[in-house]
Amino acid sequence: MQVEESPCNLLSVRVIGAKNLRQADIISHSDCYISLWLPTASSTRFQTKTVQNSKDPVWNETFHFMVQRKVKNMLELSIYDKDVCSQDDQLFTVRFDVAGLPLNEKVLMSFKLNPEYHEELEVEFQLHNSSSAPETIMTNGVLLSRQICCLNFEVQKKKAKKMKKGLSLMVKGSHEAHQEFDFDSDNCVRPLCQSIFHYAKYKHPILEVKLPKKGLDYVFGPCSHNQEEGSLNVEINSLPNSKKITLAENNKFALHVKTEDCQNNLDVRLGYDLCPQEQDFLRKRKNIVAGALKKVLRLEKDLQEHEIPVVAIVTTGGSTRSLTAFYGSLRGLQKLNLIDCASYLSGLSGTTWTMGNLYKDAYWSRKDLNEQINETKRHVTKSKLDCFSIERLKYYSRQLHQRKQEGQKTSCIDLWGLVIEYLLNDGKDSHKLSDQQQAVNEGQNPLPIYSAINVKKKYSTLDFKEWAEFTPYEVGILKYGVFVRTEDFGSEFFMGRLMKRIPESRICYLQGMWSSILSFNLLYFWNLSHGSEDFWHKWTRDHIVDIDEEPPLPSRPHELKTQLYTPAGPFSSAFRDMLIDRFSVAQYHNFLRGLQLDNSYLENDMFRRWKDTVLDSSSPNQLTQSEEYLILEDTGFFINSSCAPLLRQERKVDVILHLNYNSGSQTEPLEQMCKYCREQGIPFPSFELSDNEKEHLKECYVCKGAESPEAPILLFFPQVNDTFRYYKAPGVKRSPSEMKDGEVDTSSNCTPYSTYSLTFSSEEYDKLVELSEYNILNNEHLILQALRTAVERKIRRNNPSYQAS
Incomplete structure (x- = not known):
């Protein structure tokens, strides 16, 4: 984060007039006025007088703003048709980047709204020095905090x-x-x-x-x-x-x-580096990883610090299915002494339920997992009839009322979190995410990372989503490089300062959000059946085009093109709302609130790494810093993988064990992640299988990313029942009487492991745990081979003359 003194400038905007304006109705010419909105300089929307019944209105009114040149100042000039009996009609909006204006010069500009019909808007700008004292600003190159x-x-x-x-x-x-x-x-x-x-x-x-x-x-x-x-x-x-x-x-x-x-110290962290607590964790964890790798790889000498690869275990979601299968995978890794080789463990949806259970125990990875597996089995197989008993409903009501009194915004997602609490516990679970610091403060377990996406009302997930991560230390949104202490997540912030502390949410509420199955909309179900929402884009996307301006100004650094936004008609807007409105969402106070975009935010490498929403460069005024609440939901509504937080280049992950528990296509989450990383320019291995290969999936695939040397080595474990049908352990065949134990249906339409199934029988639970464990144990050689390759890569980078034995 940089701290600097930066002067403000005075901006004068004289709205002169418009020519050949379209008619908003068929009765008469429009009765137009201009609305001026520059949210980075004023919280007030200014407005000209209304000119009656004219296609060539003249306003000739001047408005003044004090602008900070370090900020991305986008002036929005909206033309409205005044209506007496109904809401005023918005004809269009011109979005103009103030960064393009020269200092101390008057600039008369004509915006070409529709060249075919010669529609124009004339505005005069003047930007000049201000006598006010310079302002103290703090910036990470993307977002900045002002005085x-x-x-x-x-x-x-x-x-x-x-x-x-x-x-x-x-x-x-x-x-x-x-x-x-x-x-x-x-x-x-x-x-x-x-x-x-x-x-x-x-x-x-x-x-x-x-x-x-x-x-x-x-x-x-x-x-x-x-x-x-x-x-x-x-x-x-x-x-x-x-x-x-x-x-x-x-x-x-x-x-x-x-x-x-007010005090200048910030209560948010502006920066893309790992927080000091995570850096300290990694230093401690490296000693454990080095010893574990020496043991499993049978190395003759200790690894040096620069030779130790960073290994991450990544999962997909799937409700109770992924909760159960993840236990089996971890037990297999534990038997192979591989959990101590991993520095990170990431989850979403149902695997966050597993992680929430594990990290209540500060030393879980050093203990036999059977005790946890059997305890979870008791809850998975119990009757769920009491979930909505009268006493339980009263408990839900009391808890939600208390949460509302504390200052949180409640929804059906919070109720779902309380249901999860019942599914996994005998009573109230007071555990909080920050409590998990006790499980990593000595580096004794992999650092847990929980993933979610931040979405936006009026936009589909394809058009707007932002990766969010949760660790016991911090919560942050990757694109902006803004983080808060986990204890402070959910509290009220303004311009990076903590305004009102709200008690930290119990982890069941976060688990409800991480696995928010109620955040669906119609487009989600369309995607499930057709695989793409491209068909609906003409209904769900804003109509924004670049427009010409006269005279053309000299191009200046960081300047955005002038754009014209045309609102949809009432029918299109209603249809869009029907398609993309979510049934229920989890809302938390926005810790980015009040912060403003740095003028050079689009040139920042870290921002560009994750820049993928339709608003990133077209509508900076509409991005997350302007919202009162974050809208967070299950990552699975975009890509069913918790991989994104591990791809932060600061984490320097060398090996990823990608454990898939997806329903339906076993390869789709990884294929989507590969496509996303390719489009974003993020180093990641490619993964392609033919249709025939997808019909006969193997238990493990190794992707080394030869086309991208910076990409991690990836081991992909689809949830398949292959050799487990015939072997109860690697190399140990089943007897004829044991063959039925190998029959595990994970993929048919009649599978007992549906995403929406919250209860398994005792036999179903045991089979899924054993299958997941077996698939890890049966591919020990591939895991060890990948770890050995990662060690050799690390050594070679520091010693180019190194020759592997």
């Missing part, structure tokens, strides 16, 4: 008796936004009430006060006071800093305010 201030206010009540009307205070764009003081209730019987607003210093902050309409004896000079409406407005930056003043007063109350600069 924030506090507005402290006190409402002093002068009379003991109750008053019929109170005060309403608003600062748009602040963290608190709006606060009320009701003199006619018991919450204001004290003589003095105090509160605070946090706001960005250079965003034209305005304090709006709704007052009793009776007169005031005193109003502070710069205030705008309307006695008839009972309103009081003041530009906060016009108030003296660090000095308490009386803003308004009469014989019943007095309103005192004081502005102060």
Whole structure:
């Protein structure tokens, strides 16, 4: 993260007029006005007057903004047709990058809205120096935090008796936004009430006060006071800093305010490096991995630090099926002494249930897993009828009420999390994700990483999703390089500062979100049956095109092209909503809220590595930093693999054991991951099988990524019943009476291991555990071969003359 002083500039925008505007209806020419929105400089949408019944309206109005040149400032000029009886019609929006403007020059521009019909919008810009002091900003090259201030206010009540009307205070764009003081209730019987607003210093902050309409004896000079409406407005930056003043007063109350600069230290971590705790974990884990590799590979000498490969175990989801099968895979790896060779263990959906159980025990990987497997078996095979008993429903209601009282936003996903708690436990599970630090603080287990995706309303998963990761140390969104302590996830943040601490969620609520089967929409089911939503893109995508401007400005660094957004009609919008609205989503307070995009964010290598949404370069104002809540759901709604967090180049993963528990196609998750990495330019092995090979899958495939030397070695384990039919252990054939034990149906339409099956019989559970274990044990030679190759790669990179024995 860089800290620097950066001056602001003054931007003047004169909206001159438009020519040959289209008609919004067939009755008359449009009654148009322009809305100006520059959210990085002001929280207010400004608006011109309305010009009646004209296709060539002239406004000739000027608006002023204070802009930070280090920020990506996208001005949106929207033309609306005023309607008296219905909502105003939006004709189109021009998105203009202020970074293209020269300093201290007037620029008259004509935006070509529709060259065929000669539609144009004329606007004059002027960007010049500001006399304000430089602003302290902190940036990681993608997102930056700006200087924030506090507005402290006190409402002093002068009379003991109750008053019929109170005060309403608003600062748009602040963290608190709006606060009320009701003199006619018991919450204001004290003589003095105090509160605070946090706001960005250079965003034209305005304090709006709704007052009793009776007169005031005193109003502070710069205030705008309307006695008839009972309103009081003041530009906060016009108030003296660090000095308490009386803003308004009469014989019943007095309103005192004081502005102060806030602390500059951030409570989020802006940066793409691994956090110090994970780096410390890796140093400790390397000693364990080095000893384990020496043992399993039968090395004659100890590995040096630079020779130790980073090994990761990656899973796919699948509800109770993946919960069960993952235990079997881990037991196989444990028998081969390979768990101690791994530094990371990542999961999604049902495998997060396994991981949640494992990491309650700080030394689980050093103990016999049979005890955990048998305990989970008891819960998987138990009757689920009590899940919705009257007593259980009352418990759910109490827990959700408590969660809401704590400040969390609740949904059906939280109820699903409580159901998971019942499925895996006898009673309440108080375990939290941060508690798992005890299981890794000595490097004694692989570091668990849980994955999810952040999505957006009004957009399909194909068009908008952002990888999120959860570890016992931090929660972050990979694309932006912004992380918070796991204990603070779910708390309220503004501009990188912690505003309100909310108790950390119990892990069952996170498991509900990580495996949020209720976050489906119609497009999801279309994808399941057809494999692609391309057919629906004309209904679900925004209509955005690049447009010409005259005169063309000289190209400047980091400048985005001017674009025209045309909103869909009411029928298309309704149809889009029907297709992509999700049944239920998990929402958590957005720890990116208030942060702004660095002007050069698109040139940042780390951002470009994960840049894949339709909004990344077309609509930066709409990206996640502008949202109040994160919308998080199961990674399986995009790609059913927990691989993405392991592909952060800072983790330097050398070997991936990809354990597949997907229903349906066993190769699809890996094929999707390969395609995604190829499109994103992320080093990753290729994986291609013919249709015939897919019909006869092997137990393990090794992909070394020869075409990409930086790619990790990947071992792929599909969930197949191949030689297990005939062998109860590697090299040990089944007797005729034991052949039925090898019959495990994992793929047919009648399989007992459906994603939606939460209960298995005791026999079904044991068979799935044994199959998954067997497939690991039977391919020991391939795993050891991959580990040996990874060690040789590491040695060769530091010693090019090295020759493998």
